[in-house]
Amino acid sequence: MDALSPIERSVDDGRLRETREFRGMTLEQAIGYLENLGGNRTGTHEIDGDRWHARLSARKVPVGPSYRLTEIRITWTGERDVLEPIIYRFRLKTFRASG
Numbered sequence: 001m002d003a004l005s006p007i008e009r010s011v012d013d014g015r016l017r018e019t020r021e022f023r024g025m026t027l028e029q030a031i032g033y034l035e036n037l038g039g040n041r042t043g044t045h046e047i048d049g050d051r052w053h054a055r056l057s058a059r060k061v062p063v064g065p066s067y068r069l070t071e072i073r074i075t076w077t078g079e080r081d082v083l084e085p086i087i088y089r090f091r092l093k094t095f096r097a098s099g
Contacts, residue, residue: 008075016080018087021074022094027058030072033093037086052086077094 008019022030031041034054039047047054060068068093074090076083 007073011080014080015077016083017075017076017077018083019073020087020091022074023061023063023069025072025094026070027056027072028092030056030074033090034074036093037089049078049082049086051082054075 004020006018008017010017022024027045031045031047031081034047034049035041039049039052039054045056047056053076057073059071059073061071063069076087078086078091
């Protein structure tokens, strides 16, 4: 699970800010996963949980010469001890093995 590094990660005084990208899901699926992890939608692309917040965005990215996938970018902020397990559990929900 740790093979893919976050795009951004900083910790300041116990507060974590981490940005990651996920391909092959819709914005609504990502929001649903975050809601299942205890978050509540507070805006079109924002989720608040207990001592954490997530902001989402989506874009289409090319995969090969003629195919495009949706890529979801999520920036989480919150207390590190609360947020790290949320991010880990989200990543487990989105993990797709090849084969």
